[in-house]
Amino acid sequence: MFAFFTRSIAAKLLVVTGVAIGLVLFLSNLVLISQTRDRVHALTMEQADAEAKSIAREVAGDIGELASAARTMAGVIGRGHEGQSFDRQGITNILKANLEQNPFAFGSWMAEEPGAIDGRKDDVKGQADLGANDDGIFTPYWSKDRNGAIQFSTFGAKYDAEWYALAAKSGKGAITAPYLAEGTDVPTTMSSIAYPVFSGGKMIGVSGVDISLLSLSDKLKALKPFETGRVLLVAQGQQWLVAPTDELLMKPYEEAGADALKTALSSGTGNLVPNLADANGEGFDRLLFPFAVPGVNTTWAVIIDIPHAAINAPVEAQTLMMIVGGLIVLGAVMMALFLAVRSIAQRPLHGLVGDVERMTKGDYASDVSNQDRQDEIGLVAKALDGFRHKLAESNMLAAEADAQRKAAEGERRRNEEERNQSASVQQHVVTALGSGLAQLSQGNLTYRIADEFPGE
Incomplete structure (x- = not known):
């Protein structure tokens, strides 16, 4: 594989292009994922805020309905007492009717100022049918049992308790902090909405309705x-x-963000406590949304815990989709680039390599391929074809020079042979003449030279 990479321009182009495209896709997806996370977070917060508003309106509506019922009940009792049209039984019936008409209420009650209803106290002690408790105080109480049926009882008049003191001292409607119900068939935590009852300009007691926090919690x-x-x-x-x-019910909020909650309740402005974790280690953000409870001069806060999964899940899905899409795009681009490089560059280059190999073997007759192309490969092919012509011409000149050299060498050999032959004849003639002259010098006049001499 490495050898293919080092020897192939196409492979190098594919790798470089793939790395460049992959880097671009990585950086672009990184930016898109970051933007997606921010956008999803913003949309999630908007949705959480909208849900908090909706829940706050619903809770405020339920509490406001009960507050309105308690206010109306206190007004009706006060006017009826002032007009002497309501006795103890009449007031008790008003309380029962109020509970029956408000399914969200847990109880309906009244506690008189001592002797304020009709001046009776000691003579009615313990007479529940007259709404008197063991101390003779008029404290009728209608509540719901564990089956949802309405039952009647009386309760102790604790004038320093919140359910009485808040409304009595302020002269306005009030809602208590949560407390544990006493003397009811259903042990439950609840809050009470209380209004002062005035008759003839004088407060004769406090009446109200109870809200079961269990039903609200459910x-x-x-x-x-x-x-x-x-x-x-x-x-x-x-x-x-x-x-x-x-x-934790009825206990103070002591978790992370206590200061933020205090600020939200006092300012009426929502807040966000980020990056909390539950007992299982699951991360979440906590939205604090304060709202005014109508008619009772108090502010509560709806808290929505937003799991990080609500943000991470769509971001992870988007990330996966981007990664898969990026890989598909990268694969398609690489395939297209591979086919293009193979068709446009690799095959023509292999053709040129074949032409060069053919010329190295001395074949200059065939034209170089791809000369008709208008790109760089065509220019290389044309230049290589010109080089082919020059090589063919050089080869022809070399052949002619070699032929001339061989002809000259043959001529030289022939001349050398002729010279050697001539020298041999001359030597023979000289030898023969020498022998004849030697015979003559010895007086042999009859000696004849028998050898033939050439005509020249």
Whole structure:
């Protein structure tokens, strides 16, 4: 593979182009993923804020409805008492009717100022049918049992308790911090909405309705924002009304973001506590949304825990889609580039290499391929063809020179042979003449030279 890479221009082009495209896709996807995360986070916060507003309106509507019913009940009792049209039984019936007409209420009650209803106290002690408790105080109380049926009882008049003191001292409607119900068939935590009852300009007691925090908790816990999120509720004093666990109910909010919650309740402005974790280690952000409870001069806060999965899941899905899409695009581009390089560059280059190999073997007769192309390969092919012509011409001149050299060498050999032959004849003639002259010098005049001499 490495040898193919080092020896192939196409492979180098593919690798370089693939790396460049991959880097571009990586950086672009990184930017897009970051933008997607920010956008999803913003949309999630908007949705959470919208859900918090909706839940706050619903809770405020329920509480406001009960507050309106309690205010109306206090007004009706006060006017009826002032006009002497209501006795103890009449007031008790008003309280029962109020509970029957408001399914969200847990109880309906009144506590008189001592002797304020009709001046009776000691003579009615313990007479529940007259709404008197063991101290003779008129404290009729209608509540719901564990089966949802309405039952009647009386309760102790604790004038320093919030359910009485808040409305009595302020002269306005008030809602209490959560507390544990006493003397009811259903042990439950609740808050009371109380209004002072005035007759003839004088306060004769306090009446109100009770809200079961259990029913409110069940209602809000059934809500699952972002599938795994949760909805909680905190009172103005930062006590849990709907808590993460039942053990925290009515206890102060002491988790992360306590200062932010205090600021939100006092300013009426929402806040976000980021990067919290539950007992299982799952991360979430906590949205704090304060809202005014109508008619009772208090502010509660809806808390929505937004799981990080609500943000991470769509981002991860988008990331996976981008990665898969990027790989598909990269694969398609690489395939197209491979085919293009193979067709446009690799095959023509291999053709030129074949032409060069043919010329190295002395074949200059065939034209170089790809001369008709208008690109760089065509220019190389034309230049190589010109080089072919020059090589063919050089080869022809070399052949002619070699032929001339061979002819000259043959001529030289022939001349050399002729010279040698002539020298041999001359030597023979000289030898023969020498022999004849030697015979003559010896007086042999009859000696004849028998050898033939050439004519020249």
